[in-house]
Amino acid sequence: MIKIVVAGFKGKMGATATQMVIDRDNFQLVGVLDPHSTESNLNQIGQYSQTDVPVFQTKEDLIESVQPDVWIDFTIPAVAFENTKFALKRKIAPVVGTTGFSEEEVKQLVGLSQQQQTGGLIAPNFAVGAVLMMEFAQKAAKYFPDVEILELHHDNKLDAPSGTAIKTAEMIAEVREPKVQGNPAEEELIPGARGADYQGMRIHSVRLPGLIAHQQVQFGSLGEGLTIRHDSYDRSSFMTGVALGCEKVVGLSQLVYGLEKLL
Numbered sequence: 001m002i003k004i005v006v007a008g009f010k011g012k013m014g015a016t017a018t019q020m021v022i023d024r025d026n027f028q029l030v031g032v033l034d035p036h037s038t039e040s041n042l043n044q045i046g047q048y049s050q051t052d053v054p055v056f057q058t059k060e061d062l063i064e065s066v067q068p069d070v071w072i073d074f075t076i077p078a079v080a081f082e083n084t085k086f087a088l089k090r091k092i093a094p095v096v097g098t099t100g101f102s103e104e105e106v107k108q109l110v111g112l113s114q115q116q117q118t119g120g121l122i123a124p125n126f127a128v129g130a131v132l133m134m135e136f137a138q139k140a141a142k143y144f145p146d147v148e149i150l151e152l153h154h155d156n157k158l159d160a161p162s163g164t165a166i167k168t169a170e171m172i173a174e175v176r177e178p179k180v181q182g183n184p185a186e187e188e189l190i191p192g193a194r195g196a197d198y199q200g201m202r203i204h205s206v207r208l209p210g211l212i213a214h215q216q217v218q219f220g221s222l223g224e225g226l227t228i229r230h231d232s233y234d235r236s237s238f239m240t241g242v243a244l245g246c247e248k249v250v251g252l253s254q255l256v257y258g259l260e261k262l263l
């Protein structure tokens with residue numbers, strides 16, 4: 001039985017992950033954390049009335065009371081780095097979906113996990129289809145170096161571009177020489193019109209009510225185009241990946257970046 005805590009359980013992803021952990025026979029939910037909670041036990045919340053699990057408002061209080069194997073994190077970019085360090089320092093394996101990490105932060109966390117001999121996973125996207133989209137895009141970029149990434153999300157999202165778009169650009173950059181795209185003399189009449197620039201690749205972020213999480217990687221070449229698109233229509237799309245991450249990290253001795261490393 002893998003003992004799990006969920007940080008950010010009051011949020012959209014945290015709530016979906018909490019239910020997933022409760023539903024799985026090989027997982028035991030031992031605590032949940034969210035500074036926006038007012039309860040002391042999950043059973044005080046209607047949808048979890050049968051679940052006797054302590055609720056914590058701070059990570060310091062949580063760690064005094066429970067000894068988890070795995071720390072699921074769906075919080076906010078401003079706290080996820082500190083939360084992941086906190087877990088690793090206590091040899092709790094983090095499974096982090098929260099986005100907004102810089103490359104330098106990921107490097108630091110991998111180093112810390114090696115020192116601590118503790119597994120972990122940071123996955124900007126837990127949907128298997130999104131991982132395939134990124135891998136297909138990396139494959140296509142070998143032959144189509146002109147590419148723009150369009151990511152579309154709900155309008156409560158804090159970070160832009162999305163973690164998935166950044167990871168896609170990083171994976172494409174592994175196989176594509178930096179290249180300035182478009183007309184070298186092009187001029188933005190309104191700043192930002194051409195989107196964010198990652199080694200010449202443009203990333204465009206759309207935020208609209210009604211959307212969940214969508215991304216289109218669009219390639220153009222002489223007389224032809226190729227579009228690779230993934231859509232998450234529901235947050236359940238991420239749960240197979242989160243569950244797989246929880247099962248795998250307990251057997252690792254360092255943190256990995258990207259769900260594709262565990263598939």
Ligand SMILES: NC(=O)C1=CN([C@@H]2O[C@H](COP(=O)(O)OP(=O)(O)OC[C@H]3O[C@@H](n4cnc5c(N)ncnc54)[C@H](O)[C@@H]3O)[C@@H](O)[C@H]2O)C=CC1
Binds near residue numbers: 076
């Ligand atoms: N990797 C993936 O597959 C996915 C990642 N995400 C990412 O997950 C994160 C959360 O997304 P949502 O659930 O939509 O956001 P949300 O805004 O619905 O939930 C965030 C929750 O974190 C809580 N929180 C804030 N500070 C905290 C702290 N110090 N400790 C514990 N909890 C804290 C908030 O009170 C809130 O309940 C975002 O970074 C988002 O980009 C979202 C969907 C899929």
Ligand SMILES: O=C(O)C1=N[C@H](C(=O)O)C[C@H](O)C1
Binds near residue numbers: 154158162163165
């Ligand atoms: O905020 C979200 O919703 C999502 N965030 C992740 C990201 O930034 O890529 C994953 C998914 O796109 C949903």
